[in-house]
Amino acid sequence: MMAFGLFSCQPKQAKVTKVYVASINDMHANIDNMPLLATVVDSLRTLYPDLLLFSAGDNRSGNPINDRTPQPSTPMVELMNAIGFDLSCFGNHEWDSGLDALREVVIMSEFPYVCANVTFDDTVGIQHNPYVIFERNGLKIGVIGGIQLGENGLPDFHPDKAAGSHFRPFEEVLPEYLSLRDECNALFLLTHFGFEDDVELANKFPKIDAIFGGHSHTLVDSTRIFNGVMITQAMNKVKYLTFSTFTFDEKGKMIDKKSEVIPVAKVKNRKPEIQDMVDRYNNNEVFAQVVGYNDVLIDDCWECLGSLMADADREATGADMAFQNYGGVRFGTLEVRPITLKDVFSLDPFDNELVLINMTGQEIIDFLAVSLFTDHGPNYCSGCKYSFKLDDEGNMKDCEVVLANGKPMDLKKTYKVVMNSYMAAVFKFEHNDPGTTAFKTSNEALIDYLAKHPHINFSKALRVTER
């Protein structure tokens, strides 16, 4: 009787429906963690068969095994297909191998790409959608994609990559799609903007239910709601996965949302089928790929190879002069033989981006003196030669720079100088222009240089003299 009484007093259970989303971002081709991700996703799908799996862009760039295959990004696309991704947006790095490569990535992918603020020329042939609508348990879930734009109106990539792509500010574009909220039970953004930009979007567009973000490599480790909009991000390189739960009442109205992160990198079990794929990629011959030929022995000449690197940086950016720091050249001997990708990444393993700075001649002189002190050796150079004396304390003095045209550098004139991001950040030199990234790493510049000049002779490329 008592039991009956208790039973009868219980409120009638309201019927709720849940939608589950797993989201990741900025995987940057860390294929070694993909078997761990597969284990986590399989576990979630066992519990929640209707799970949606999203990537917020930058699936590639960061691992030559993926990025330098004959068809760039094939490993990541095959892995994402095998794991069962439902959707990705574009990150700025998706453009890194050019539009032809991106078109092939989109064609190979067994999931769609969303991005509302990019269009492509018809001749490019890239098929993508501004948004997609999923149906789960009778509910409609709209997802709009977006990509960040810098001050130049382009995503963070080298402007040369932009040809054939046309971008609009996302905040201009988004209102065109907000009516989706009325026909869907939930409206999400899948973005590659960075966390702070996502917060700004949330503050301006409260109709959005959640933003699955990327780009700033932020770990949002618990439910974070701004102006009613939940924002997630799972750091980078497949270290974490965000798991979000959205609860709807019997009328299909969202009544709760929450997210948590799962530390993928700490999972013990690797899904064997995915591990087999990764092993196959890692055992391939990518690093043995020949990218050029050294025609004359470079025999213990670090400056020769530093000059090669500086020439590559200068050519990649169109700078007047390039400087390569002494400590950034990692070997000094190169026999007469084919140059492989392994040689390039051994010579320059740092993945430092190139930075362009407009500097006066006097600022360059000061920079060279500071570099000698900071890096315990003189910078190697391109587009100029220079000579200097040392004072009794080992500091540079009387530095004279001669340009490639044979004329002395004008101390008052401004020159376009390129250096790597380590030098730009660490060397303490005066420069009015703070500089701008060239969106290209120095090792990428070297690979591009060798593609244009496959036979090199730098055995006598000596451009720096102590008088």
Next chain:
Amino acid sequence: MIVYVNDTPTKTYYGAKVKSAIMAYFRDHNMSPKTPVKEVRDAYGNRIDLDGSIRANAKIYFK
């Protein structure tokens, strides 16, 4: 551009990553570029990776 590292205005180049901003902070404080960085957080208290992109006037905190 200027970013705020541990609330100190720090000059770095446009498009810099978190790592470059912290190295610029080391430079300004005459610290070794090899100084260990245990953890970096943004203005909202989220952890961020050294490879993360930052924008002008961003606030980051490291220890």
